[in-house]
Amino acid sequence: MDKYLQLGAVIMASIAAVSDLRRRRIPNFLTYTGFLLALTGRSIFLGWSGLKSGLFGALVAGGVFGLLFLFGAMGGGDVKLMGAVGAWMGASDAAVTLIAVSIAGGFIAFAYLLFGFCKSLRANISVAGRGGMLSADGALTSANGSATTVPFGLAIAIGTFVCAGNAFLRR
16 A cells, blocks of 8 residues: 555655746645645555654655755755655655655756756856856856756656655565
């Protein structure tokens, strides 16, 4: 039954990825509802042990991303989404999902660097002419202070899909 609950994580993370790519936001309604549905489903189908596993999975996954949020490396929506994914995945798969999400995020960030390099060079000339500059960490900032960011909801969706798919293959 656990692997069927993980489909909820895949669906929720996929919707969040689309939202993050389009609007650069992950809606609170999605993450809070997903979290509650995960805990409810785990309670109904797996009892107290399922509820405890969901809470621990949310604590592990959301906790790691929460630390990254405190250091400014992650957005609040990403933290809530990862906590909800951890609740769906359960304690046994939350850590593996974190690893898969991190790897996917690394690949996506590398792709942004690689494919955005030429665009950044052209934009740098244009932005510099309008009062913008390159920041110390290499992010291209415009005159209004905004910087290029990576939509991490996509990485969460990819990592969740990989782990949930693996659960179907191994059981």
